[in-house]
Amino acid sequence: MAGGEFDMIRRITADLEQSPTTILGPGDDAAVLRLDGDAAVTTDMLVEGVHFRRNWTTPFQLGRKAIAVNVSDVEAMGAVPVSVVVALALPIGLEETWVDQFSAGVREECARSGVSLVGGDLSRSESITVCVTAIGEFRGSTPVTRGGAAPGEQVAVCGRLGWSSAGLTVLQRGFGSPKELVVEHQCPTVPYGQGRVAAAAGATAMMDVSDGLLADLGHLAEASRVAVDLETDAFAVTDAIARVCAATGKSPWGFILAGGEDHALVATFPADVALPEGWLRVGSVLEGEGLTVNALPWQGAAGWDHFAR
Numbered sequence: 001m002a003g004g005e006f007d008m009i010r011r012i013t014a015d016l017e018q019s020p021t022t023i024l025g026p027g028d029d030a031a032v033l034r035l036d037g038d039a040a041v042t043t044d045m046l047v048e049g050v051h052f053r054r055n056w057t058t059p060f061q062l063g064r065k066a067i068a069v070n071v072s073d074v075e076a077m078g079a080v081p082v083s084v085v086v087a088l089a090l091p092i093g094l095e096e097t098w099v100d101q102f103s104a105g106v107r108e109e110c111a112r113s114g115v116s117l118v119g120g121d122l123s124r125s126e127s128i129t130v131c132v133t134a135i136g137e138f139r140g141s142t143p144v145t146r147g148g149a150a151p152g153e154q155v156a157v158c159g160r161l162g163w164s165s166a167g168l169t170v171l172q173r174g175f176g177s178p179k180e181l182v183v184e185h186q187c188p189t190v191p192y193g194q195g196r197v198a199a200a201a202g203a204t205a206m207m208d209v210s211d212g213l214l215a216d217l218g219h220l221a222e223a224s225r226v227a228v229d230l231e232t233d234a235f236a237v238t239d240a241i242a243r244v245c246a247a248t249g250k251s252p253w254g255f256i257l258a259g260g261e262d263h264a265l266v267a268t269f270p271a272d273v274a275l276p277e278g279w280l281r282v283g284s285v286l287e288g289e290g291l292t293v294n295a296l297p298w299q300g301a302a303g304w305d306h307f308a309r
Helices: 004-013 059-076 096-113 163-172 179-186 194-201 213-224 239-248 252-258
Strands: 022-024 039-047 080-090 116-124 129-137 154-158 205-209 227-230 264-269 280-286 290-293
Touching: 039 059, 059 080, 059 096, 059 129, 059 194, 059 205, 059 264, 080 096, 096 116, 163 179, 163 239, 163 252, 179 239, 194 205, 194 264, 205 213, 213 227, 213 252, 213 264, 213 290, 239 252
Parallel strands: 080 116, 227 290
Antiparallel strands: 039 129, 080 129, 154 264, 154 280, 205 264, 227 280
């Protein structure tokens, strides 16, 4: 890449818009932020060959996805996302246009999610790795953790479930349709703002659905020391997912309940709370431990595990 590291940094950070929380943005040893109350901080990586393939995902889509999957975790705490820093490791010989398009995707998703890019790092590597840290502020509210669910409460979700994993199945078969599923795998549609909405409505526990609904609910149930039962009648099987199932012989519940990289939100609410608009009741919190589906043990994988054998 012509121009070197510092020329690339200037191109990535040129004319970045900053929010009022940014006192000092890119260009110094660290950014300086003015936050309202406690802060939520999270980080996530996207590694070439593990989370994405260049022949399946454009650099613009990867830039958007890198921001989306991190900001989703801030949303899941009930915080207001405000800033991100992006660390990028690239192989020598990568086209300058790749960096420009990636940067455009980052800027696009920052605008969608309401965050400012305030800094980051660049390095050389054999393959592309993106690491993003996202920061949110609570503005006087209390964090919504995984450990607050109680028996008798309702389980609800907000966002698209199963679309990403169905899209991955389509790509693995060498096809590009249904396009809406493929696009969702390339970059998830995060329900921005809904974490704060859920917190204000009385959510007692909440998580980002990244490894699969069952897998992530398992973490929530363990942290809260409760059991959870999901009801498949509550979910709608979209026409696009039904078409993939018809072509592959797979069950839609493998996608909807155990598919990864959805980046929807799942939360528990007291039984007498009216769910906010956009949230769907899908199950119940019970005494005990573990997960069931329609009151029966789930047969099959519950979601993605990087180190499962």
